[in-house]
Every structure is written in structure tokens, then in C-alpha cells.
Amino acid sequence: MTTETEIKPGSEAERTIESGRYSPSDIEKKWQQVWEETGLNHADDNDPRPRFYNLVMFPYPSGDLHIGHWYNYTGVDVYGRFKRMNGFNVMQPLGFDAFGLPAENAAIKRGVQAYKWTLSNIDKMRQQLKTMGGIWDWQREVVTCLPDYYKWSEWLFLKLYEAGLAYRAKAPVNWCPSDQTVLANEQVLVDGTCERCGAVVIKRELEQWFFKITAYADRLLEYKDINWPEKTMLMQKNWIGRSEGARVNFKVVTLGGEEIDVPVFTTRPDTLFGVTFFLLAPEHSLVEKLTTPAQKAAMDAYIANASTETEYERQNVEKTKTGVFTGSYAINPINDEKVPVWVTDYVLMGYGTGAVMGVPAHDQRDFEFARTMGLPVRLVYQLDDREINSDEMTEALVHEGHVVNSDQFNGLPDSQDTVQHFIKYIEQKGVGKAEVNYRLRDWLISRQRYWGSPIPMIYCDTDGIVPVPEDQLPVILPTEVNFRPDGLSPLQYLPEFVETTCPKCGGPARRETDTLDTFMCSSWYFLRYCDPTNQNAAYDKAMVNRWMPVDQYTGGPEHATLHLLYARFFTKALYDMGMLDFEEPFTSLFHQGMIRSEGKKMSKSRGKTVAPDALVKQFGADAVRSFLMFLGPFDQGAEWNDKTEQLLIGVSRFLNRVWNLVQDSQKASSLVGPDEATLKQLRRATHKTIKKVVDDLGHWAFNTALSSLMELSNTMQELAAKNPAIYTHSAWRESIETLLLLLAPLSPHITEELWHQIGHTESIHNHSMPIFDPALAVDEVVTIVVQINGKVREKLELAAGMNEDEVKTVVLSTPKVAAAVGDGKPKKIIYVPGKLINIVL
RNA sequence: GCCCGGGUGGCGGAAUGGCAGACGCGGUGGUCUCAAAAACCAUUGGGGUAACACCCGUGUGGGUUCGACUCCCACCCCGGGCACCA
Numbered sequence A: 001m002t003t004e005t006e007i008k009p010g011s012e013a014e015r016t017i018e019s020g021r022y023s024p025s026d027i028e029k030k031w032q033q034v035w036e037e038t039g040l041n042h043a044d045d046n047d048p049r050p051r052f053y054n055l056v057m058f059p060y061p062s063g064d065l066h067i068g069h070w071y072n073y074t075g076v077d078v079y080g081r082f083k084r085m086n087g088f089n090v091m092q093p094l095g096f097d098a099f100g101l102p103a104e105n106a107a108i109k110r111g112v113q114a115y116k117w118t119l120s121n122i123d124k125m126r127q128q129l130k131t132m133g134g135i136w137d138w139q140r141e142v143v144t145c146l147p148d149y150y151k152w153s154e155w156l157f158l159k160l161y162e163a164g165l166a167y168r169a170k171a172p173v174n175w176c177p178s179d180q181t182v183l184a185n186e187q188v189l190v191d192g193t194c195e196r197c198g199a200v201v202i203k204r205e206l207e208q209w210f211f212k213i214t215a216y217a218d219r220l221l222e223y224k225d226i227n228w229p230e231k232t233m234l235m236q237k238n239w240i241g242r243s244e245g246a247r248v249n250f251k252v253v254t255l256g257g258e259e260i261d262v263p264v265f266t267t268r269p270d271t272l273f274g275v276t277f278f279l280l281a282p283e284h285s286l287v288e289k290l291t292t293p294a295q296k297a298a299m300d301a302y303i304a305n306a307s308t309e310t311e312y313e314r315q316n317v318e319k320t321k322t323g324v325f326t327g328s329y330a331i332n333p334i335n336d337e338k339v340p341v342w343v344t345d346y347v348l349m350g351y352g353t354g355a356v357m358g359v360p361a362h363d364q365r366d367f368e369f370a371r372t373m374g375l376p377v378r379l380v381y382q383l384d385d386r387e388i389n390s391d392e393m394t395e396a397l398v399h400e401g402h403v404v405n406s407d408q409f410n411g412l413p414d415s416q417d418t419v420q421h422f423i424k425y426i427e428q429k430g431v432g433k434a435e436v437n438y439r440l441r442d443w444l445i446s447r448q449r450y451w452g453s454p455i456p457m458i459y460c461d462t463d464g465i466v467p468v469p470e471d472q473l474p475v476i477l478p479t480e481v482n483f484r485p486d487g488l489s490p491l492q493y494l495p496e497f498v499e500t501t502c503p504k505c506g507g508p509a510r511r512e513t514d515t516l517d518t519f520m521c522s523s524w525y526f527l528r529y530c531d532p533t534n535q536n537a538a539y540d541k542a543m544v545n546r547w548m549p550v551d552q553y554t555g556g557p558e559h560a561t562l563h564l565l566y567a568r569f570f571t572k573a574l575y576d577m578g579m580l581d582f583e584e585p586f587t588s589l590f591h592q593g594m595i596r597s598e599g600k601k602m603s604k605s606r607g608k609t610v611a612p613d614a615l616v617k618q619f620g621a622d623a624v625r626s627f628l629m630f631l632g633p634f635d636q637g638a639e640w641n642d643k644t645e646q647l648l649i650g651v652s653r654f655l656n657r658v659w660n661l662v663q664d665s666q667k668a669s670s671l672v673g674p675d676e677a678t679l680k681q682l683r684r685a686t687h688k689t690i691k692k693v694v695d696d697l698g699h700w701a702f703n704t705a706l707s708s709l710m711e712l713s714n715t716m717q718e719l720a721a722k723n724p725a726i727y728t729h730s731a732w733r734e735s736i737e738t739l740l741l742l743l744a745p746l747s748p749h750i751t752e753e754l755w756h757q758i759g760h761t762e763s764i765h766n767h768s769m770p771i772f773d774p775a776l777a778v779d780e781v782v783t784i785v786v787q788i789n790g791k792v793r794e795k796l797e798l799a800a801g802m803n804e805d806e807v808k809t810v811v812l813s814t815p816k817v818a819a820a821v822g823d824g825k826p827k828k829i830i831y832v833p834g835k836l837i838n839i840v841l
Numbered sequence B: 001g002c003c004c005g006g007g008u009g010g011c012g013g014a015a016u017g018g019c020a021g022a023c024g025c026g027g028u029g030g031u032c033u034c035a036a037a038a039a040c041c042a043u044u045g046g047g048g049u050a051a052c053a054c055c056c057g058u059g060u061g062g063g064u065u066c067g068a069c070u071c072c073c074a075c076c077c078c079g080g081g082c083a084c085c086a
Helices: A012-019 A023-036 A068-082 A102-110 A113-129 A145-161 A213-219 A232-238 A268-276 A288-291 A293-308 A364-373 A416-429 A541-547 A563-576 A613-619 A621-631 A643-666 A676-698 A702-722 A724-728 A732-744 A748-757 A804-813 A815-821
Strands: A052-057 A087-092 A166-177 A181-183 A202-211 A241-254 A259-268 A277-280 A323-331 A335-342 A355-358 A430-439 A457-460 A464-467 A498-500 A508-513 A550-554 A595-598 A781-788 A791-799 A828-831 A835-841
Touching: A012 A550, A023 A621, A023 A748, A068 A087, A068 A550, A068 A595, A068 A621, A068 A676, A102 A113, A145 A166, A145 A464, A145 A563, A181 A202, A181 A464, A213 A232, A213 A563, A241 A268, A241 A277, A241 A355, A259 A355, A259 A430, A259 A781, A268 A416, A277 A323, A277 A364, A277 A781, A288 A323, A293 A323, A293 A335, A293 A815, A293 A835, A323 A732, A355 A364, A364 A457, A364 A748, A416 A430, A430 A550, A613 A621, A613 A643, A621 A643, A621 A702, A643 A702, A643 A732, A676 A702, A676 A724, A676 A732, A702 A732, A724 A732, A781 A804, A781 A815, A791 A804, A804 A815, A804 A828, A804 A835, A815 A835
Parallel strands: A052 A087, A052 A550, A277 A335, A781 A835
Antiparallel strands: A166 A181, A166 A202, A241 A259, A241 A323, A241 A430, A277 A355, A323 A335, A457 A464, A457 A508, A498 A508, A781 A791, A828 A835
16 A cells, blocks of 8 residues: 555554544534535424523624633533433524624724624624534524514514503613713622723713513512522522511601601611611702701702712712701601601612611611711610610621510510511501512613614604504614714714604604613523514514523523523513513523633623634634633633643644544454453443543533543553554444544534544434443452551552452451551451541551 | 632642542653654652652641541632622
8 A cells, every 4th residue: 555665554654644634624624514514403493302492692793703702602512412412402593692882882983884893793703603613503593683683672672661561761870971871770880880881880860761670570589490500599689689678657847847758668667766867868859848047058068069979989888977967857656756857878869768767776877877976876676695785886786686665565586576566566557568679670771872773662742652563663773874973872863763753643753762772682582593584573482482491591690680680581571471481581501601811701892812713723623622621610711821722732632542543443453352351441441431421511511521531542542552453343343432422512523524434424413422331330340548547558459349358358468557557456447348448546 | 898609739620528639731751753843652749768668738727537628617818799778
């Protein structure tokens, strides 16, 4: 076959000539094409196998597919492929969350139309994504900025409007001065800055569109039949912030002599006798009516100052308490006591009623306020074991002791029952009632931006707010627009968009020029995947029922109180309208870790990103995929630096070894077959690997799955080096096939190629995972660790079948142990079967 | 301040009560080569020894246990989430 004699058997040169080198770029292109042509990755709606909807949070088309995206999508793809090899009809779609500010900013900055920028980015990203060889079902792709899709976003908005879940109202809202738009509460970060651009968000009183998510607060706290991380449910729970308590009416008399009930919300009605002052938020409407002329100057100054503070400054916990006395008094309904009414900025207008009863003895904030202002502190709880004095207190007494100074309630313990007694009493007295409060606010969904789904509403001077009739949907978003120098949305200056006629009266009317929050578009995309081309409806319920609820949803934890909360709300709302048959969209949830660059999430908006393209070109998609999964546990992510990339070499070498191993086994051999012991060892290694890898892949433990596969290939290489005749044995073929099948989800191209090289004609990806046979995995010899007083002193290779007494006899007769034990008798011998023996002296 | 994670060689990490450092990167030595690359073989936690022996070692300090990276208590550091919500 070769003409020269220099080529040595088994050398690299020989391999190259005989069977070709491993060339990732050639085989990857080839198989991607074959898979596309055979429709391997399209999930058929009528497939009889059990379905598995494997969903990943879809990307924003920033035009920059970086290694962080690859990491997410590879992990999801490995899992989906694994499920398919376990007999499921896996539906694994992908699309693009294509509305949003970056496109608009690009349009303003570079003069390119937002739709062009977005669609060309999508084309580019789709091409890049295809190089990773995922089983993405591109026939189901959705792009939220196309009329085919946003027609139904608009339609769903109308459905929510009809159901009374969408409304327009004036409210203090978050305004980002840099992005020139309002934001939902969920889009303002903890430090009071804009989630997108980092500018300090201010409060503005504006009329806006809201979704009534608060109506679902209690149901959002239920997680029926779903498997979510505790952490995520806790984050949502904290965000919703349910508090049980009571509404209690205090009476005030205004300067004009009018008697008014002022309700407060409290979770501690059992401390009503401890009220020594009454507090109002600076924005409370009663402040003006209660501030006496003597206090007016001080009050005006205080309120003016409070309004200039940012929300974050105002809510700074470290700040000392401030406030101004109104000069008026409120009547405590439980004992008719007169207490002074103060205004302070630590009372928030947006929570409860904007008025609070001050109980300094038992609330830390009120305590600090009382001490700062010199107001009295009255204990209505006393410790059980010793008496404390209010003058000597240094902090509030919270949830301890028993009731005092409270008439008929004295002596009751600190408990929910006691709280209930008080609630019952105030209800009987007619001065209050039980009430539940939530931290959750309604979801603000209108944006003063151009690049978003139009809100299908019309303003008519005669008929007010009129929804666009369904048959006129979609309201098309103009794609060719001119931005004004101030960067404001061009829609309101576009007469052909704004000017319309009223659907009711036919008279002239104006279109809504605000657009929908992109989070609304992403609150239902998983439904559209089930029926992506439907022209007559957002989705067909029967089609959705084939696939939903999503079996596995994967995405970053940063969406816990954003997308994941919104999508649950949306699903519940549609369920209530009879448009869905389930209440929870995502049965199982997994948060992958993130690829970090200098400690921060790798993303285009945050600076430095690493493109995978060069790595894929050099090492192949299979190597890059496996390398990313090899970095560590998938939920942990990884820090990306100069050293990270070096690890790719190891995985690339491994794939080369697998390739060569298969090439070598194709060689015919006239040698006599291997001995029984070698074959047993091979089978044992193979079946142990099946067990471990199948287990790991099912638990997202891709890094340890790969290391087990490396171990198997190392073992195979060693055994073959000692006995080349092993290649012709059926056990060897089993090992090779096992190796390829287990590796297939991680490195789909090379395994498909080699699978065909060894004679298969069907795709490896339609094959099922190898079956673990416990009998073949059993060890014949075990290593017994011998400890003396808990320290390892010896290791013995013993037959696996030996019983405890036999092991003890052998161990005690070894020179080391005998010497250590000496003439004495061991105090105790601990024996862990097949593992360890510890001799305590 | 509160609630979750996490802290292991030069590096990524493995081990969830039983041989700490699997697997891989990097390093060192070797084989092959005119040479280099690639590949392959050996070796690689620290101290110690001619080599063994032995000692130390999983953020820190205690505890439980025959035995602790693993469980308990206290603390330190890093990452994330929440934070005047009455």
C-alpha cells in the first residue's frame, strides 16, 4: 500500500495515509448538512414517543455571539441530545428576543434602521449558532420583532385588556433619564439604577399602561407540581413580599375642622397600645391639611428636600431618621389616645396606605425615630424572665415576651393567636379589619421607545380609550423612521402612524405611541414555538397541549423576578381566560452558571467578550463544546482568562485519541485473542463508565461525564497496547460503541462520523444509550485500606468475596499490623466491607 | 444587616463520613526527529530520605466520630440576591 519503507506501523504518518486524520472542519460541515437534509432535528408533532420540551431562554440579537452563549446553548443541547437518546421526542427550539433598546441606540448612533440592524444580527447569529451543531429546531424559530409574531403580542394585550388585567393609570413611576423611558420595578436595580444603562432612575408621576400582576400575587406564591430551585422560588417570594396584618383607622381633624379616618396597615396590631406617634409619607395628601401655620415653613422645606432625593438615597438604611411635626394629632382607636402626627421620609407612599402607626418600643425604625425626636417609648410587651425599662432600651424589643399595658390583653404571649385576638377586637369595634399587603407592584408595560411592539390602543376625544379591533391587527410598526436629535421616540412625530380614525365613532383619533415592554413579548414565546406558523391565532390550544408545559427550562438566575415571574403571571392569566389548560409554564427549571470576564457576566453591553469562531475553526465545534462542558459544573459557570483557553488543548487531544482508537480498531489482526482477564477488565471499565456517564448526563454533571470517558479511553488504549489482538474481539467493539454513544451528546459530529466508519448506517443520535449491566461491572479484586488508629498504613489487594473474619485474619497477619499491635489486643476493629479496615489500639 | 452559594496543588476542578487531589492543563525527564512541532512513555501537593520510613496538608479556631474536604458550633474572606415594606 505504501511505496516507502520509512512509514512505521502505528505511527501518525501511517494513520494519515491509511484512514485519514481527524479533520473537524470537514466532518462537522458534512454532518451538519446531512442532519439538516434529513430533518434529524425537527420535532414532529405526531411522533408517538413521549415528548420532551427542552427550552432555553432565547437570546437578544446583539450581533455578537460570544463564548458565554455557546456555554449556555451547549449545555442545553447536551441535555436535549441525552434525552433524545433516552427515547424522547425532543423539541428544542430557538428564536430571538428582537425588540429592545440596543437596536434603537444603534439606529440613533449609526443612522441604520433598527429593523435592518436587528435582522442582520439575527442572520449572523443564526449562522454562528449553526456551527455548534445543536439540535435546534429551526423550523420553529420565532422572531419577536416580525409582524407575524407581534401581531399576536398585540392580540394578547387586547385579551388581557378585555379581562380587566391591562389598564391605564397615573402613578409615580420609575423614569430613566438616560434611556428616556419608564421602567418596571423589576428593571430597577437594588442601587436604584437602570438595569440597562446604569443611570440613576428617578420617580415621575405619569399616566402609563399596567398589567394587574398584583391580582395574582397569592397564586404566584404557589408552585404546584413543579420542580424549581428553592433559591428562585425564595427570590420570587421575597419580591412578592406578602404580609399579613390589619388595616386600622386612626382619626384626625384637619385644620379646616373636618374629621377624617386615616387608615394604616400594620402587621403588629397587637402593639396598638404602644402607639406614641403617627407618621405620614411626605407625599401623603393629608400633610397639607394637617400642617399648622407654625410648622408650615419647616414642613415645606422638608418635603422639598425629600422630593429631590433619589429613591435610593431616601431608602438608605444607614441614614439617621428625619421628620417634621405637623402640629396636629391623631386618635388611636384602641384607647382614644391623642398622638402627634409627624411626616417622615422613611414612610413610603407606595406601600400600604402611606401612613404608619409609630410603636417605638417594638419596631426598630420607630425606635430610632423616637430617640432622635425625643418622643416617648411605651412598652406593651415585657420579657418573661426579667423586667426591662423603656428608658434604658438601646433597641426595639421585637417578638419576645408577653403583653403588658394593654387592658384585657395583658399576659398574652407573643404569638399569631394574640395578633388574631387584637384583629377580632378592632373588627368588633368597627375601627379596622384583617388585611394582606404585598410588596409587588403592578407591572408597568408601556415604554416611551420606538423599537417595540405597538400597543393596539386608540385615543378618541369622544370615546376615550378604544382598543384596535382584532381584524385590524397587527398595528404595524413603521420600519423606516427618522430619529430626532433628542433621541425621543420618532413614533409620536410620525403623522401617518399617529393619525387614525376612532373604531367606535369614525372620527379623527390618535394611536398610542408608547410600545410594549420587551418582557411582554418574551412572556409567551414558548407557546408560539408549539405552533410557530399559525396565521389565525397566537397558537392552537391543541398544539400547545401536545408540548406544554415545558419539561425543562434553562436560563440565568437573573430572571427570577423578571421574565420567570412575568411568564408565570401570563400563563395563569391565559389559564383563567380558558386559553390554556395549565397554570405553570415551566415544570422543571435549571440555572446554568455564567461565563465571567473579570468577574462580571460576559455580555456585549458590559464590555469584553470572546468570540468562539476562531476556536471553532482551529479545534472544531466538538472540541469547543466539550471543553466548555469540561470547565466545571454547569451551574457554576467559569471565569474566562488567558489560561482558560489552554484547557481546550486537552479536550482536543482526547477527541484525537478517540479518533485514533477507532482507526486502530479497524485494523485486521491475525494475532490470537486476548486472555479472559483482559476482556473482563475491559468490560468492567466499560460498564462502570456507562453507569457513571448516564448518571452524570442526567444531572447536568457534564464535566465528570467527560472525565469518565477520558478514563475509559485511557484504559482501552492501555489494554490495546498490551494486546493488539483485542481489536477483533466483540467486547472491544462494545467498548468502542459505548464510548461513541456516551460521547455523542457532547461531541455530536466526531461520534456520528466514527459511528458510520465502524459500519452503521443510521445516525448515532437516533440510537439509544447503552444499557448498564451490573454483573459485568463487579470488581473481582478490591483494595482494602488498612488503617491503624485512623491513619492509613497499608493497602491490600484482596479477593472481592472474602468475609469479614477472613479479611481480619489476613490484615492482622501482615508485618506492619502485627508490629503495631504487638503483644496487646486491639481495642476495636472497624470493618467497612470491600473498602477499609481500621484497627484501634 | 438578612438570605442563598462558595473557599481543595502552579491552574480548571474530583471526592458528601472511609486511600484527598480523579480527569485535564501546565512543569520536569525521556522516546521518535538533522531539527522542531505533533504524538507517545515516565514523573509531578509540601517537608523529609540515598531510597524507604515518617511528618504536614482541603479559609481560621473549636467540637462530634475508630475515622471529617464532607457533619455540628463560632469566625474570616469571595460571589450572588434582598434590604426603612410598617
